[in-house]
């Protein structure tokens with residue numbers, strides 16, 4: 001395109017020399033003389049074209065790097081997230097079931113202060129071994145530091161679920177936080193393991 005433009009300009013200059021040039025020249029102007037006169041002009045036009053192209057090339061990355069319009073997040077990164085929730089049904093009817101899940105801390109620290117499910121009572125529990133004896137303690141809250149992984153898992157912190165009857169295949173769990181909005185997840189209910197650990201809930 002640049003070459004085409006140059007050729008076009010050159011053709012114009014050669015076909016129609018400026019009036020001033022023909023007036024100043026009394027004799028017939030040779031093609032060579034016209035080209036000689038036209039050369040500085042063509043060089044100027046060419047430089048302008050090149051400058052335009054270079055400026056366009058320089059501008060392109062700047063435009064590409066401009067910030068994209070804000071996109072609504074699918075979820076709020078500042079809040080904790082919950083995953084992998086499941087419930088182990090009690091081995092003995094009437095005993096509480098145990099619930100497990102993993103919390104991923106958000107951008108801001110928060111604290112889990114409770115878990116609810118319709119018709120059930122749920123407590124936060126810790127579990128520890130002391131002198132070969134498994135001990136549980138009720139927790140009022142569980143900190144969820146920013147960016148941390150907080151697991152409720154067999155042998156450690158867990159949810160103690162009272163009042164579960166029948167054999168539901170899933171259980172909705174709503175996690176209540178001190179700062180953020182509640183989070184609801186669905187926990188799969190599994191049968192008691194074939195080799196359950198010593199029943200740490202005998203005291204309930």
Ligand SMILES: [Cu+2]
Pocket residue numbers: 125136158159160200201
């Ligand atoms: Cu417990």
